[in-house]
Amino acid sequence: MSDFSSLGLSDWLIQQCKQMGISKPTQVQENCMPPILEGRDCMGCAKTGSGKTAAFVLPVLQKLSEDPYGIFCLVLTPTRELAYQIAEQFRVLGKPMGLRDCIIVGGMDMITQALELSKKPHVVVATPGRLADHIRSSDTFSIKKIQFLILDEADRLLEQGCTDFTKDLEVILAAVPVKRQTLLFSATLTDTLQELKGIAMNKPFFWESKSEVRTVEELDQRYILTPEKVKDAYLVHLIQKFQDEHDDWSIMIFTNTCKNCQILTMMMQKFNFPTISLHSMMKQKQRFANLAKFKSSVFKILIATDVASRGLDIPTVQVVINHNTPGLPKIYIHRVGRTARAGRHGVSITLVTQYDIHLVHSIEGQIQAKLKEYPVEEKEVLKILTQVNVARRECEIKLESTDFDEKKEINKRKQMILEGKDPDVEAKRKAELEKIRSEKKLFKERIQETIQKKQHGMQKKLMKQKHIQKEKAVKST
Incomplete structure (x- = not known):
């Protein structure tokens, strides 16, 4: 196995890796980092827990340190939690160069996020839906000069949400430059990923973990x-x-x-x-x-x-x-x-x-x-x-009793309105809620009925026992 210096990584980054307890590159890092540092597009497919995140974070930081500007890199990820985790990796490994990052995900204040984007952070980590909203509604920032576009958990990014998710990605792809490095990483290789290999990338370097077993030996x-x-x-x-x-x-x-x-x-x-x-x-x-x-x-x-x-x-x-x-x-x-x-x-x-x-x-x-x-x-x-x-x-x-199902339905509606989709006819929403209420009422009635039946059954059993005891008492006299 190679060490980080033989892969072309700078001394300051190697030092940061050591501080994090990373002494040797994993397979995905060893194979994918050199072509990324050479400027090639890359598709990496490896097991979970194999160090995929560092495989793109380290080359991006090295390139950024050579020519620092914002916005330099855009990372798209399917979930909010994963966005925060990736940003944390960038922050820790990029600390010596004073890296500025920005997280753009749903559930947070859009005005605060817009202000952060306008300050031109080096790295933006985002979920597609919220970033697409910012692109549609704001002109205070630009991703026209990014050098890296990274899709982490790429298969899920391309598959989830169907039409709406695809529309969000189309908005983002229209806003980024044609001349860029595109990196795709995932644990599972799907037909969707194979299609993208030919569409969105320029003769990419492709690496897949050789192991047939998709889960680790440990x-x-x-x-x-x-x-x-x-x-x-x-x-x-x-x-x-x-x-x-x-x-x-x-x-x-x-x-x-x-x-x-x-x-x-x-x-x-x-x-x-x-x-x-x-x-x-x-x-x-x-x-x-x-x-x-x-x-x-x-x-x-x-x-x-x-x-x-x-x-x-x-x-x-x-x-x-x-x-x-x-x-x-x-x-x-x-x-x-x-x-x-x-x-x-x-x-x-x-x-x-x-x-x-x-x-x-x-x-x-x-x-x-x-x-x-x-x-x-x-x-x-x-x-x-x-x-x-x-x-x-x-x-x-x-x-x-906490109206969990109703809250779920209301949250769905709110999300649709926030995303600028058709809020649908109010009557339809009310009908759905009414259906939930009636189902809940019926559910409660059934529970009550079951309890009453059990109580009635127990009473009958007690009466029968008393009757038997009386008969025994009469016979004994």
């Missing part, structure tokens, strides 16, 4: 086969086991919806596990605060939707648990990639129902490895089954 990949109704009990049992045996371990639990994420968090807190959540229904400040608390080990358990499955570098995660089996192998790869990072060991456990077995086969085909069964004492799980199911039901009822 990751112990397991599964537990469980009926749907017992899944939560298995989850609680696993958390209790890891907490008892390794109280210093950090655990990430992935689930499929914001609502499920919220319910599981409430449920875990009922069992006194140090748990916080991360999902798109939360306010941006709360998302950052929760992520910081988990990173600093104030809380040992983070329950998240796939908003946290990409790119986020949380070095100390020892266990990833998939509460649902991901529908796509690449989602599985990104989820389990939150553990076993940078050569560390990690464990991933996927809870698999009888309906998910075909998904597991698909995942195994993609990663070129077999998932092993995780041994669990079923008797221990069955002991807590009723307690867990009751706790979940209580959390579901509590969440219903």
